[in-house]
Amino acid sequence: MSPLYAVVAFIVVQRLLELAVSRRNARTLLAQGGIEFGRGHYPLIVALHAGWLLALVSLVSVDAPLSMPLLAVFALLQVARAWTLKTLGRFWTTRVVVLPRGQRIRTGPFRFIDHPNYLIVSIEIAVVPLMFGAWQLAAAASVLNLLVLRNRIRVENRALAKYYGS
Numbered sequence: 001m002s003p004l005y006a007v008v009a010f011i012v013v014q015r016l017l018e019l020a021v022s023r024r025n026a027r028t029l030l031a032q033g034g035i036e037f038g039r040g041h042y043p044l045i046v047a048l049h050a051g052w053l054l055a056l057v058s059l060v061s062v063d064a065p066l067s068m069p070l071l072a073v074f075a076l077l078q079v080a081r082a083w084t085l086k087t088l089g090r091f092w093t094t095r096v097v098v099l100p101r102g103q104r105i106r107t108g109p110f111r112f113i114d115h116p117n118y119l120i121v122s123i124e125i126a127v128v129p130l131m132f133g134a135w136q137l138a139a140a141a142s143v144l145n146l147l148v149l150r151n152r153i154r155v156e157n158r159a160l161a162k163y164y165g166s
Helices: 003-031 039-059 068-091 116-131 135-164
Strands: 035-037 096-098
Touching: 003 039, 003 068, 003 096, 003 116, 035 135, 039 116, 039 135, 068 116, 096 135, 116 135
Parallel strands: none
Antiparallel strands: 035 096
16 A cells, blocks of 8 residues: 555544544533534535545545655644543534533643644644645645634634633
């Protein structure tokens, strides 16, 4: 298997597992009185990520050389992603679901930054294409991601502020 296909396969499997965990957590939170915000922008996030993966396998040559230093950055991002998801635990979802009786998470990576997973994903969206020399895809996907995240973070911050204060 080419390095490109191996990386994309890893990401696809990871995302599918994350979606399963997210659905379970969202169902549980909603059953406990959680409230979902920003439902309308969620399909844009899904489309962006699916389009990014399709672009990777469509536009990047299967025999493109792999940058080992950027692969190491990607590996570190996976450690940071695991730390973030572990910190959120049952509260982690791919949607914005707030439990009114809950409280904002301020441990783990959230001690340093409000939205660590968004930062991780933003870097990942750039790093993965760059690992294979696809700087145009890295730039285009990063711009689209920033546009989508701008709205997502605004929605999430409003929801968190409404129920948990600043």
